[in-house]
Amino acid sequence: MTATLTHYQDRMRRVLDHIDRHLDGDLDLAAVSSVAAFSKFHFHRQFRATFGISLHRYVQLARLRHASKRLADVTGHTITEIALDAGYETPDAFARAFRQRLGQSPSGFRKSPDWEPWLRAFGPLTSARSRLMQPTYSSDHVEIRTVPTIPVAMFEHRGDPATIDVTIQRFIAWRKAAGLSPRTNPTFNIWYSERRPADPADYRMDLCVGLNAGQGVDETDDAVRIGEIPGGRCAVVRVTGDSHDLEPAALYLYRDWLPASGEEARDFPIYCQRFFLDEPGLTTAAELFLPLK
Incomplete structure (x- = not known):
């Protein structure tokens, strides 16, 4: 039972690692469930049961967090490029989502990031990763x-x-x-x-x-x-x-x-x-x- 549970949790951790590495790629239900070799018809419930958050929201938050870090690097890409890479169809849609989540516009955050709302906004990502059983050592x-x-x-x-x-x-x-x-x-x-x-x-x-x-x-x-x-x-x-x-x-x-x-x-x-x-x-x-x- 312990070995089976550990294997299951390893598969779910693999999903989070895949999301982290492919934030600018295809992260729909079918694509992500295949990473863990789970059925797409059950995976959305498995993901929520394991991490306490839906797959859709997890991906949205992960992309927005990554975008916010790129914005803070003022020598990096333009806001439009960051918005499109984060999966938003237009910069306006990105700006609305960003302001709603962080209380700042993307340009305002780039000039002077307010990190306290940032911590609160992305707390669910940290909580999700901490829900799995921790690894064991010998x-x-x-x-x-x-x-x-x-x-x-x-x-x-x-x-x-x-x-x-x-x-x-x-x-x-x-x-x-x-x-x-x-x-x-x-x-x-x-x-x-x-x-x-x-x-x-x-x-x-x-x-x-x-x-x-x-x-x-x-x-x-x-x-x-x-x-x-x-x-x-x-x-x-x-x-x-x-x-x-x-x-x-x-x-x-x-x-x-x-x-x-x-x-x-x-x-x-x-x-x-x-x-x-x-x-x-x-x-x-x-x-x-x-x-x-």
Whole structure:
């Protein structure tokens, strides 16, 4: 029963990954149900039962979110191009839908994005992805490595974790302006607090960009500082597919693997490195690092 359920959920996760990669393509019921090899006559009910949202609305929100991110990249495509790529027949139809959902016009959002309504508007997408049973881990998934010290530029997030997407968008804009591509400068996250502290104001993490030898950044932005991720022994778990939520892997390391391993955690927070993959069927992955003595 467990293996069957896991297989079923893997098929449904494959659907979300397919949608994410084909937002400008054909995402009707027949096309999407075939990705998971489910009957189109039942799939719309299966999708809603699994994710708590209809397939049609999920696709609409995913396309609109992707369009909003492209708008925030002011050096990118025109509003008309973004509207058509998002599946709208005219820019006016796109503008009406955008304003209704986000409370700003596309041009207004491009000039000055208001990220608080953005978070509320696309909350159903985050909720949908979190409804599936989380993956399970075993000691076979853990590798102990000795890693080098990594110089990084650190972009701080302090406060309610519900607003992390706002910081992420600022981080993306900052690294683009600094010319630090994810393809040439690796991306790291460092967590200093638990995922949901009793007081949301206590939440603290850094989004980091690895720096090459001799490479520096402008530190005039108060949110940015130069630092390092110290080298040493680490327990490492690789997460592929849906790497948005690393909590299950972190819980396994702390709750199951560490007590049974005889190892002790080093005095540095848990962190991850994020990867952008070229393999067919995969878009991102992450490696979670638990520093060891």
